[in-house]
Amino acid sequence: MLKRTHRINELNDSLKGKEVIINGWVDRVRDLGGIIFVWVRDRYGIIQVLFEPGSHAYEIAKKLSVEYVIGVKGTLRERPKDAKNLDLASGDLEILAIDLEILAESKTPPIYINREEGSEDIRLKYRYLDLRRKSLQSNLIFRHKLMQKTREYFNSLDFVEIETPYLMKSTPEGARNFIVPSRIKKGTFYALPQSPQIFKQLLMIAGFDRYYQIARCFRDEDLRADRQPEFTQIDVEMSFVDQEDVQKVIGDLVKYLFKETLNIDIGDVSSMKYSDAMELYGSDKPDLRFGMEMRNLKDKISTDNLGFLKPSEKEEVKMMIVPPNEVLSRKDLDGYAENAKSSNLKLGWAKFVDGKFTGGIGKLLAGVDLGVKSGETVLICTGERNNLNSFLGRVRIDIANKIKIIPDKTFKVLWINEFPMFEWNEEEQRFQAQHHPFTMPYLEDLENEDLSKIRAHSYDLVINGWEMGSGSVRIHTRPLQEKIFKLIGISEEEAKRRFGFFLEAFEYGAPPHAGFAIGVDRLVSIMVGASSLREVIAFPKTTSGTDLMMDTPSEVTEEQLKELGIRLEGNS
Ligand code: ASP
Numbered sequence: 001m002l003k004r005t006h007r008i009n010e011l012n013d014s015l016k017g018k019e020v021i022i023n024g025w026v027d028r029v030r031d032l033g034g035i036i037f038v039w040v041r042d043r044y045g046i047i048q049v050l051f052e053p054g055s056h057a058y059e060i061a062k063k064l065s066v067e068y069v070i071g072v073k074g075t076l077r078e079r080p081k082d083a084k085n086l087d088l089a090s091g092d093l094e095i096l097a098i099d100l101e102i103l104a105e106s107k108t109p110p111i112y113i114n115r116e117e118g119s120e121d122i123r124l125k126y127r128y129l130d131l132r133r134k135s136l137q138s139n140l141i142f143r144h145k146l147m148q149k150t151r152e153y154f155n156s157l158d159f160v161e162i163e164t165p166y167l168m169k170s171t172p173e174g175a176r177n178f179i180v181p182s183r184i185k186k187g188t189f190y191a192l193p194q195s196p197q198i199f200k201q202l203l204m205i206a207g208f209d210r211y212y213q214i215a216r217c218f219r220d221e222d223l224r225a226d227r228q229p230e231f232t233q234i235d236v237e238m239s240f241v242d243q244e245d246v247q248k249v250i251g252d253l254v255k256y257l258f259k260e261t262l263n264i265d266i267g268d269v270s271s272m273k274y275s276d277a278m279e280l281y282g283s284d285k286p287d288l289r290f291g292m293e294m295r296n297l298k299d300k301i302s303t304d305n306l307g308f309l310k311p312s313e314k315e316e317v318k319m320m321i322v323p324p325n326e327v328l329s330r331k332d333l334d335g336y337a338e339n340a341k342s343s344n345l346k347l348g349w350a351k352f353v354d355g356k357f358t359g360g361i362g363k364l365l366a367g368v369d370l371g372v373k374s375g376e377t378v379l380i381c382t383g384e385r386n387n388l389n390s391f392l393g394r395v396r397i398d399i400a401n402k403i404k405i406i407p408d409k410t411f412k413v414l415w416i417n418e419f420p421m422f423e424w425n426e427e428e429q430r431f432q433a434q435h436h437p438f439t440m441p442y443l444e445d446l447e448n449e450d451l452s453k454i455r456a457h458s459y460d461l462v463i464n465g466w467e468m469g470s471g472s473v474r475i476h477t478r479p480l481q482e483k484i485f486k487l488i489g490i491s492e493e494e495a496k497r498r499f500g501f502f503l504e505a506f507e508y509g510a511p512p513h514a515g516f517a518i519g520v521d522r523l524v525s526i527m528v529g530a531s532s533l534r535e536v537i538a539f540p541k542t543t544s545g546t547d548l549m550m551d552t553p554s555e556v557t558e559e560q561l562k563e564l565g566i567r568l569e570g571n572s
Helices: 056-061 120-125 134-156 197-205 243-262 274-281 303-309 330-342 385-402 478-487 492-508 520-528 558-564
Strands: 019-031 036-042 045-051 069-078 093-104 179-181 189-191 210-218 230-239 270-273 294-296 316-322 346-353 356-358 377-383 413-417 422-425 430-433 458-463 466-473 513-519
Touching: 019 045, 019 093, 036 056, 036 069, 045 056, 045 069, 056 093, 134 210, 134 243, 134 520, 197 210, 197 230, 197 492, 197 513, 230 243, 230 466, 230 520, 243 413, 243 458, 243 466, 243 513, 243 520, 270 274, 274 294, 274 385, 274 413, 294 385, 303 316, 303 346, 303 377, 316 385, 330 346, 330 377, 330 385, 377 385, 458 513, 466 520, 478 492, 513 520
Parallel strands: 045 093, 270 413
Antiparallel strands: 019 036, 019 069, 036 045, 069 093, 179 189, 210 230, 230 513, 294 316, 316 377, 346 356, 346 377, 413 458, 422 430, 458 466, 466 513
16 A cells, blocks of 8 residues: 555655655546646645656546545655645645555545535535535544643643443433433433533542543433534532632633633633623623623603603613614614514614714604714613513624624623522423522522522623533532422422432532533534534534434334333334
8 A cells, every 4th residue: 555654734845856655535636638636635734646647647547536545656846836826735835646546436425525515414414524624624623622721721730530420310400311221120211411410519529629521411402503412511520619719710721722722812701790691781691792781771861751662660671772883774673673562572763863863762862861972873672671681682682793793703701690599480380490409599598488589609601692601509418408409399209219319428528519511512613613513513413403424313123122121102
């Protein structure tokens, strides 16, 4: 076999005139009748190879087609001045072929490797071909680097990397579990971990003090555009610490990763209370790359003259100022007013031009000082507080995208603190833990009858409007843990059955502890600017949870089912 002497990126001026051998794939072929030009691609680069007629290599080269795997021996030389290719790293060099060996032929590939086009379904079906694409290779190599840097960081701080099981018991992160039937104990099931939460807490009880793991997690949720049924977390837990300690370690990790991989200084990580985020941005993951905060008008101006926007006693009035732009039309603005109506809210708008409000509700605002500058548009919205906040929060993002005020390549990283401990589950008509039930509540809030008013020592890390991860200080005593289970309607019985082993562990000296988990797929996506999580995962699933290459989920044989003691509905 013609075995390579160099990787393509190693070919440089110092080797000019020398014989080299390269291995790789045929990226494209141009047969000019007299001469054949072939671009050869390996992981490291692309180079042009020239086959001149009359040679043995030329005769073989005639058979070449895209994606053939070859070995080429030849002389490295400088390309003629007018034939340099500035798009290729090795574009001013070429190889004049002496010998050629076809190591593997290829059928005509169903997708273009060197062009970013074609249906995603076909790309996913032939993922191993899709993965030859430069952008996917560079994303996955970036991801590899990020993982290595993560390990480097934690190792330098005495964290221990410990693996935890995939086959476990159902846990209460709030999503549905994937379950795996046991063959040996028919009728019983393992669950795949939604996260290593319980294990990492047990590792603290076991005295490991500082743990991390780059862990795979599985959640059987309805898939949305940016969710995968299995995903990767940088999972962390620490003993004898408080919230600030964990945030310092994680904040420094994020700074380190941005610096080491992208050479970007993200500066200090800011903090905001959950309640402020909701009031100002209508979201618990605010995008701080632009302003347009919501402002409360109720106590600021006399609302009597607001006409149809006048709030009732219980309602709020909020304003948002849109920067001057040529994009938002009257029709767009009326559209937001219509949407507001269908969300049981009232919305009006006006432009501020030459010192006066015009259009929309301009007349109602005559003489009112809202601190608006010339060219700006004001939106005023009235209605029930939570509904109003989240509606205006969505409008904020929508408008910012439309008028293109969100800067590229800027990263705004912040902590959201003091989340509510519980949230109301409308479907099941009960409160559930907002983060997870092992989270430490603010003890001074615990007497509150209204569970929605109890705050938790839990925190999210947000980057550019994406939730990058979450964590909390944990409960470390049994009575408090039992109390929380009770508040969310998990009976003593059920708690014992599901987490008995865990509750018992708290009776053998559990240290105060706290932790965090960062979503790797999302972090990598945002860092490389990928348009979807599938661009940063080697073998992803579609939004309907299918692997198109393996064609799975798929049926299993009767025998397999029988062995497991499972009979499918509809089968006899
Ligand atoms: N286990 C949590 C999660 O996956 C993270 C944590 O609290 O550490 O969201």
